[in-house]
Amino acid sequence: MAERFFLNLKMKRVWQRDYAKQVEEKIDVTAYLVGFYNSDPLNFVLGNLPPAILKRNTAAKKTDGCVRN
Numbered sequence: 001m002a003e004r005f006f007l008n009l010k011m012k013r014v015w016q017r018d019y020a021k022q023v024e025e026k027i028d029v030t031a032y033l034v035g036f037y038n039s040d041p042l043n044f045v046l047g048n049l050p051p052a053i054l055k056r057n058t059a060a061k062k063t064d065g066c067v068r069n
């Protein structure tokens with residue numbers, strides 16, 4: 001299973017880009033994993049919403065009932 005994950009990561013991201021430095025590659029792969037992979041999967045328990053959107057909606061609901069100065 002891990003081999004499949006890394007193959008997909010390389011095919012979708014790493015092999016499609018030219019990096020001048022290893023640091024650029026690390027930043028790009030990290031941004032891919034955090035920004036796309038972690039926020040994209042839908043979760044049935046969360047109402048079929050990505051975790052990032054559910055978190056944003058929950059935060060918005062909490063601030064709606066607050067008294068603002």
